[in-house]
Amino acid sequence: MRDGKWVATEKAENITTDRMIKLMVGRDLTSRFPPKTNKTSDIILEVKNLSGMYPPTIKNVSFELKKGEILGIAGLVGSRRSELLETIFGIARKKSGEIFLNSERKDNKNPRQAIKNGFALITEERRATGIFEKLSVELNAVIANIKKYSTFGVLSERKIKGATRWVIDSMRVKTPSERVQIKTLSGGNQQKVIIGRWLLTEPEILLLDEPTRGIDVGAKYEIYQLIIDLAKKNKGVIVVSSEMPELLGICDRILVMSNGRVAGIRDVENITQEEIVELSAKYL
DSSP, rough: OBBBOOOOOGGGGGHHHHHHHHHSSOOOSSSSOOOOOOOOOOOEEEEEEESSSSSSSSEEEEEEETTOOEEEEEEOTTSSSSHHHHHHHHOEEEEEEEEEEEEEOOOSHHHHHHHTTEEEEESOOOOIOOOOOOOOHHHHHHHHGGGHHHHGGEEOOHHHHHHHHHHHTTOOOOSOOTTTTTGGGGGGHHHHHHHHHHHHHHHSEEEEEEETOOOOOHHHHHHHHHHHHHHHTEEEEEEEEEEEHHHHHOOOOEEEHHHHHHEEEEGGGOHHHHHHHHHTTTTT
16 A cells, blocks of 8 residues: 555565565665765763663663764663653653763753753654644644744744744655644654754754654655754764664664663674674663
8 A cells, every 4th residue: 555545466475575665655765774974073962870760760871972973772672762861851850970962061850951951852652742633733843942933922923934844845744734733644744743843943962762663664764864964964863763773774873771771882883683682681
């Protein structure tokens, strides 16, 4: 099926992955992942001995992130990957540890402060905690930065329309209008609106929790390209994913979590899927 229409029916033993992808997206995808054209430079983020307040949570997590780098977070279910992002962003309360952005200490006590400090988080559950499904594409696009579009408490329709158009154009969102409810869009287009929403806040650090979950293979490629393009702007990107090929395909390094602790950090050139699984079980 593609766009609500029957495309083809073939026997399982006669179809290849490439053939299935072509039928699904309507074109050839010669590679599942875009070319990695981002370059890393100076350290932008330092996390030192970060622990959460309420168990089960993260314990003494430390790592560095460079400008232009995409850092993947791997681990088994229950390894506290999401809790790591939530603690950095201020959703989960920290017990101890320090966060430095461009060598300046940041105390993200809550999401509002984290946004002000230059952090953005795209959550794992898009429908539950990502989109406001009964609101329009327009309001979903600007809601994280709504104060920027008001003067003396009055919203500027011109500014909101301009910001929404930027999201639709730059994120390549397919929508009949900015006024339609976001729930009418495909999962991939909903996710692109959410990414655009957070880019409007001009973050230095973008935290993505399972950014391509429930998205078709064609839309995944476009989101991978958006992530790489963001890294090319000297931002720091952290991606949590359960798909090891995805992490190996778009990331520069992979941090493996095990039971709330860092089990290892490796360059993608120096780690295999088997080693990721081994590290994931290190502290069980």
